[in-house]
Amino acid sequence: MHKLILWGAMALVMVSCTKPKEQKPPNIVIIVSDDHTRQAVSAYGSTIAQTPNIDRIADEGVLLTNAYVTNSICGPSRAVLLTGKYSHKNGFRRNSDSKFESDQDQFVKHLQAAGYQTAWIGKYHLGKDPQGFDHYEILPGQGYYYNPDFIVKDSGRVNRTGYVSDLVEDAAENWLDRREDDKPFCLVIGHKATHRTWMPDLQDLDKYDEVTFPLPDNFYDDYEGRQAAMEQDMTVDKTMILGYDLKMYAEDTKDGNVSRLTPEQRAKFDAHYKPIHRELDSLNLSGKDLVEWKYQQYMRDYLATAESMDRNIGRTLDYLEAHGLDENTIVIYTSDQGFYLGEHGWFDKRFMYEESFSTPMMMKYPGVIQPGTKSDAMVMNLDIAPTMLDAANVEIPEGIQGESMLPVLTGEEKQGREVLYYHYYEVGEHNVSPHFGIKTDRYKLIRFYNQVVSWELFDLEEDPKEMHNVYGEEHYQKVQEEMKVKLLEAIKKYEDTEAEELFHEDISSTEIKRK
Numbered sequence: 001m002h003k004l005i006l007w008g009a010m011a012l013v014m015v016s017c018t019k020p021k022e023q024k025p026p027n028i029v030i031i032v033s034d035d036h037t038r039q040a041v042s043a044y045g046s047t048i049a050q051t052p053n054i055d056r057i058a059d060e061g062v063l064l065t066n067a068y069v070t071n072s073i074c075g076p077s078r079a080v081l082l083t084g085k086y087s088h089k090n091g092f093r094r095n096s097d098s099k100f101e102s103d104q105d106q107f108v109k110h111l112q113a114a115g116y117q118t119a120w121i122g123k124y125h126l127g128k129d130p131q132g133f134d135h136y137e138i139l140p141g142q143g144y145y146y147n148p149d150f151i152v153k154d155s156g157r158v159n160r161t162g163y164v165s166d167l168v169e170d171a172a173e174n175w176l177d178r179r180e181d182d183k184p185f186c187l188v189i190g191h192k193a194t195h196r197t198w199m200p201d202l203q204d205l206d207k208y209d210e211v212t213f214p215l216p217d218n219f220y221d222d223y224e225g226r227q228a229a230m231e232q233d234m235t236v237d238k239t240m241i242l243g244y245d246l247k248m249y250a251e252d253t254k255d256g257n258v259s260r261l262t263p264e265q266r267a268k269f270d271a272h273y274k275p276i277h278r279e280l281d282s283l284n285l286s287g288k289d290l291v292e293w294k295y296q297q298y299m300r301d302y303l304a305t306a307e308s309m310d311r312n313i314g315r316t317l318d319y320l321e322a323h324g325l326d327e328n329t330i331v332i333y334t335s336d337q338g339f340y341l342g343e344h345g346w347f348d349k350r351f352m353y354e355e356s357f358s359t360p361m362m363m364k365y366p367g368v369i370q371p372g373t374k375s376d377a378m379v380m381n382l383d384i385a386p387t388m389l390d391a392a393n394v395e396i397p398e399g400i401q402g403e404s405m406l407p408v409l410t411g412e413e414k415q416g417r418e419v420l421y422y423h424y425y426e427v428g429e430h431n432v433s434p435h436f437g438i439k440t441d442r443y444k445l446i447r448f449y450n451q452v453v454s455w456e457l458f459d460l461e462e463d464p465k466e467m468h469n470v471y472g473e474e475h476y477q478k479v480q481e482e483m484k485v486k487l488l489e490a491i492k493k494y495e496d497t498e499a500e501e502l503f504h505e506d507i508s509s510t511e512i513k514r515k
């Protein structure tokens with residue numbers, strides 16, 4: 001009974017401000033992919049990929065052209081999404097050794113308290129104990145592409161036959177079918193695509209066979225003046241493995257994904273990759289020819305893996321329409337971070353450089369956000385939690401560090417953020433040195449520490465590909481000082497005491513601390 005009163009009160013408040021005039025609070029669907037980057041989304045102007053279903057969300061709402069993450073890696077990014085707090089506040093700094101304390105405050109818990117039904121379906125990657133969800137069906141850890149296991153709330157581990165993107169969507173629709181339809185819902189759909197090792201649905205394997213992809217113009221970056229970029233281990237050339245990543249397997253592969261295939265599925269898989277393998281053997285490539293061959297194969301697998309996800313996002317949107325839910329449902333599409341598609345010679349993410357610091361983000365909110373809107377406001381994944389609470393007319397708790405995007409997206413406020421703050425912590429795989437920094441509309445300042453100790457400053461207007469570190473250059477002295485002031489302000493604003501200590505350390509020259 002009291003929930004009904006609450007909703008009545010909410011409806012009244014909503015009529016009197018910019019919120020929709022519907023009587024009911026909006027449903028929420030948040031679709032989070034894994035490593036799917038803007039360069040591979042046609043709504044962002046990608047010419048190499050077509051993502052018609054993802055684009056539908058932008059067409060019917062807003063495309064955010066300046067959306068960024070606070071820490072470019074999977075688990076940490078999801079923890080930020082749920083808590084609306086930076087990694088140093090929510091405790092999940094690294095995939096490698098952090099534990100997500102799911103008893104902490106999360107926006108879904110507030111939605112639950114306000115009468116929402118909540119569910120997380122698909123890749124979660126924050127352990128096995130989600131809280132704040134009435135239902136979950138999550139992939140254990142990274143999960144598998146083919147015939148994956150799911151951990152189902154109250155039932156435990158189950159194995160399902162099929163391709164992961166289809167199975168995640170099936171489970172999401174099953175939950176929607178079963179929900180109590182007199183209550184609003186918040187559903188998070190976590191896709192596994194397009195994570196390494198880019199395993200496409202078998203029906204999509206040949207999709208990009210005939211395409212030759214242009215090499216990014218900084219593919220052969222020499223990393224001059226950027227020591228951390230020099231030290232990384234994530235190049236197509238040296239790090240990407242022909243067998244493991246590009247499926248040029250010897251017969252006795254131990255790869256977890258491939259060994260899960262049924263004999264029938266394996267036959268289709270082999271029918272695609274074996275001729276490519278034979279061709280590779282016959283070409284006898286080396287040097288640049290081999291690197292560029294790897295790049296083409298990487299791109300084909302990556303984009304083919306996105307196909308099924310895009311198709312299944314189309315199913316989500318169709319489901320909402322078919323059930324008359326589309327007019328009162330917010331749909332957000334985002335990734336846990338961006339990814340390198342050969343820029344700087346790389347795959348993977350982690351760096352605060354544009355390709356992995358940014359993330360695709362678009363949102364439809366019928367009646368509130370004008371279809372076909374493009375916003376260049378600087379927003380972060382940190383803002384999703386408060387935005388959803390704002391949309392549901394639920395009070396945004398004190399500790400949340402993000403800001404609701406709604407005032408900017410509805411035109412109520414003109415200006416978004418002026419400064420974006422970033423902090424990456426992981427030490428290990430891919431050897432990217434920890435770093436923190438800020439970005440403004442024109443400049444980016446980064447402080448690397450722990451493995452590489454250095455400063456980097458980029459003028460994004462002059463150097464959008466971040467090839468020229470101007471830190472210490474005479475011409476940029478004033479900008480450098482101003483950016484440092486802004487960085488310290490951001491550190492203090494978000495109470496990142498570890499970064500504050502490092503900020504004050506006097507470092508005169510670049511240092512490398514090899515493990």
Ligand code: SGN
Pocket residue numbers: 034035073074075095125142195196197348349429430
């Ligand atoms: C795995 C991948 C890495 C990737 C991390 C983090 N290696 O460890 O290449 O950077 O995940 O990705 S793999 O051989 O297991 O594919 S994240 O999206 O989970 O953060």
Ligand code: CA
Pocket residue numbers: 034035073074195336337
């Ligand atoms: Ca990821």
